[in-house]
Amino acid sequence: MGRTEERLRATASELTAKNGRDVRWAVGDLGDADAADDLVADVEDRFGELAVLVLNTGGPRPARILDLDADDWRDGAELLLVGPLAVARNVVVGMQERGFGRVVLVTGTAVRQPMPELALSTVLRSAATAAMKLLAGEVAADGVTVNCVAPGPVATDRRAQIVANRAATAGVSTEQADADDLAVVPAGRAGEPGEVAAAIAFLASRDAGYVTGTVLTVDGGRTETTW
Numbered sequence: 001m002g003r004t005e006e007r008l009r010a011t012a013s014e015l016t017a018k019n020g021r022d023v024r025w026a027v028g029d030l031g032d033a034d035a036a037d038d039l040v041a042d043v044e045d046r047f048g049e050l051a052v053l054v055l056n057t058g059g060p061r062p063a064r065i066l067d068l069d070a071d072d073w074r075d076g077a078e079l080l081l082v083g084p085l086a087v088a089r090n091v092v093v094g095m096q097e098r099g100f101g102r103v104v105l106v107t108g109t110a111v112r113q114p115m116p117e118l119a120l121s122t123v124l125r126s127a128a129t130a131a132m133k134l135l136a137g138e139v140a141a142d143g144v145t146v147n148c149v150a151p152g153p154v155a156t157d158r159r160a161q162i163v164a165n166r167a168a169t170a171g172v173s174t175e176q177a178d179a180d181d182l183a184v185v186p187a188g189r190a191g192e193p194g195e196v197a198a199a200i201a202f203l204a205s206r207d208a209g210y211v212t213g214t215v216l217t218v219d220g221g222r223t224e225t226t227w
Contacts, residue, residue: 003029003058029083036086049098052204053091055084056106059158062165065119072120080124085131088146092139101144102204105132106196109152111215112223117166129215136213145212147203152219153181154191187220 002008005027012023024047028039044050060076088103095101109115110122111129129148136146153159167177182189199218202208217223 003027036083036090040087040090044094049094050091051095051098051100052102052104053088054104054106054200054204055087057084059108059161060120060124062117062162063119064116065123068119073124076120076124077127080121081128081131084128088132088135092135092144092146095144096139096142099143101139101142102208103132103135103144103146104200104203105129105146105148106200107148107150107215109150109217109219109223111148111150112217117169118162133213140212143209145203145208147208147212148215149196149199149203150215150217150219150223151191151196152217152222153185154193154196154218156193159190185220185222189220191218191220 002025008025008027012025015021015023026039026043026046028043029035040050057079060072060079063072084105088105092101092103095103105128107125107129108118108121110118111126114122132146132148139146163177163181164174166181167174170177172180196218199216203211203216
């Protein structure tokens with residue numbers, strides 16, 4: 001599920017070719033909380049009852065806290081907090097009725113170690129993490145788990161954007177900014193998207209039935225050794 005039909009089609013085709021599976025998709029915007037009811041109803045009508053919900057929103061623009069105005073905070077809250085909670089609320093009700101469900105919210109290591117240049121993510125993903133912790137406690141007895149995965153530096157377009165922003169702010173090359181970022185990662189490298197996906201897959205499995213209300217950090221040891 002995502003906002004751009006063209007990118008969804010391309011991603012589905014890539015996954016189908018790679019894994020030989022039928023990958024289906026639906027257009028939706030987690031930043032539009034009012035559309036949550038219709039979005040969930042449409043997905044379940046097309047694909048059936050949802051047993052697993054993975055919430056992975058786009059990242060807001062990098063900025064320090066004094067560079068943000070009220071509109072930035074409102075837009076960010078809609079994207080990172082209000083929208084995902086609206087979708088989760090709609091899906092969890094059916095999971096409770098069926099006695100099984102997995103909800104995984106993708107956040108980031110800024111929820112554990114604030115990042116000044118990522119003020120929106122730091123504050124609002126932290127709020128979303130707290131909300132998921134509360135939700136986990138309310139639905140645990142119904143066979144529904146709710147967890148978060150917090151990736152650190154991962155080789156994605158989002159990381160490239162962040163590194164470029166740091167380079168521009170510090171007046172250094174992107175190569176230097178990249179090296180500086182990875183210098184504090186004990187693993188000595190950026191993660192791969194598949195490594196984050198593996199963590200999500202575990203939390204979404206039946207084997208993870210006794211894991212709920214937690215944040216699984218996937219960052220090569222960066223916050224685990226410095227937090």
